[in-house]
Amino acid sequence: MNSLSGLLPVELVEKLNISPRFRGDQIFQWIHQKGVSEFEEMLNLPASFRERLTGEYSRVSSSTVETVQQDKDGTAKITIKLYDSAIVEAVLLEDESGRKTACVSSQVGCSLGCTFCRTATMGLLRNLSAGEIVEQVLHLKRQFGTIANVVFMGMGEPLLNLDEVSKAIEVLHHPDGHNIGMRKITISTSGIVSGIKRLADEGPHVRLALSLITADQQLREKLMPMAKTTPLDELQSALQYHQKQTGRRITLEYVLFHGINNRQEDLRALQRFIRSLKVLVNIIPWNPVEGLPYTEPQQSEVAAFTRTLEEAGITTSRRFRRGRGVNGACGQLAVPRNQQPQQPGTLGTISP
Ligand code: SAH
Ligand code: SF4
Numbered sequence: 001m002n003s004l005s006g007l008l009p010v011e012l013v014e015k016l017n018i019s020p021r022f023r024g025d026q027i028f029q030w031i032h033q034k035g036v037s038e039f040e041e042m043l044n045l046p047a048s049f050r051e052r053l054t055g056e057y058s059r060v061s062s063s064t065v066e067t068v069q070q071d072k073d074g075t076a077k078i079t080i081k082l083y084d085s086a087i088v089e090a091v092l093l094e095d096e097s098g099r100k101t102a103c104v105s106s107q108v109g110c111s112l113g114c115t116f117c118r119t120a121t122m123g124l125l126r127n128l129s130a131g132e133i134v135e136q137v138l139h140l141k142r143q144f145g146t147i148a149n150v151v152f153m154g155m156g157e158p159l160l161n162l163d164e165v166s167k168a169i170e171v172l173h174h175p176d177g178h179n180i181g182m183r184k185i186t187i188s189t190s191g192i193v194s195g196i197k198r199l200a201d202e203g204p205h206v207r208l209a210l211s212l213i214t215a216d217q218q219l220r221e222k223l224m225p226m227a228k229t230t231p232l233d234e235l236q237s238a239l240q241y242h243q244k245q246t247g248r249r250i251t252l253e254y255v256l257f258h259g260i261n262n263r264q265e266d267l268r269a270l271q272r273f274i275r276s277l278k279v280l281v282n283i284i285p286w287n288p289v290e291g292l293p294y295t296e297p298q299q300s301e302v303a304a305f306t307r308t309l310e311e312a313g314i315t316t317s318r319r320f321r322r323g324r325g326v327n328g329a330c331g332q333l334a335v336p337r338n339q340q341p342q343q344p345g346t347l348g349t350i351s352p
Helices: 009-016 022-033 047-057 130-144 162-173 193-202 217-223 225-229 232-246 264-273 299-311
Strands: 064-070 076-081 087-094 100-103 107-109 124-127 149-152 185-189 207-211 250-256 279-285 316-318
Touching: 009 022, 022 130, 064 130, 076 130, 087 130, 100 130, 130 162, 162 185, 162 193, 185 193, 193 232, 207 232, 217 225, 232 250, 250 299, 264 299, 279 299, 299 316
Parallel strands: 100 149, 149 185, 185 207, 207 250, 250 279, 279 316
Antiparallel strands: 064 076, 076 087, 087 100, 107 124
């Protein structure tokens, strides 16, 4: 697939077979720092070279923005068409001080089938390439301005596409480009133990968030089929190892349903799970997804569970219900299979 967006300066030099070598730095800066979309705009490159690039690649991005939807609360969702017509979504979140966070997808769909998540209803079509991941940030930057944070909380399981995700992070972190610090990048995982260990050993040492949902093994298996092959004690050891290697506090994402995972035993299980970990528990009221058998928690339930955790000495934070007007809130991202191509590209496998 023809995309230059996922390449570092030195790789651009190799791929384009160019000299002098500083041309690689120049192209990288045009793409990532200045965010240009046409090679013709790269004014410090010789005209003949710009023509060659346009001939070979036509435009900088291999993907195009299809729709932009903005919610009343400032959240925006864009749908992006990839080179093979597959469609992914990315979301822009803005905090009170105007700092912008890009919430990006790592796969088209997801294979893990969590019973509460809209992305799960699509199954997995394919993995995204590093370039396609970086292009989500580029598209958001062109629409809304400089991006301060990146969170891998869109469609897909980033630790099942770790090569491409790591590569994208390297590009986003590069000082001549977006220059986004490792602490400003978060990978959210449903709990892929091998991926957590690999991150600890090899990096990138970005922030880690785990979709814990509940620390009760039986209940977790009901809510997340993948939990059957990932016992909580293995997950706990992997998190301990990650924390030892990186020194980073881990965020536990606790999607709260009406009357399911806010029982006394959930609190006790959570206390056991975090005994030797430094964590922040992010309480996320479940966002409704049509056809799924859950009810959103009442405000009083959220408040009571938060209070219970705080009284037990557990640090919590509350994620705002943002982006619901555009189906851009957590777990609401999905582009149904009948709007996707029949035969998506070849990166990664297609789940049954
Ligand atoms: N696959 C990764 C990252 C993408 S999901 C993971 O599961 O962590 C991003 C977050 O949205 C996860 O924390 C997930 O638990 C949460 N989520 C999924 N469905 C949701 C829903 N309907 N309402 C609120 N949060 C949801
Ligand atoms: Fe996949 Fe994450 Fe959704 Fe589970 S919550 S189905 S792992 S995207």
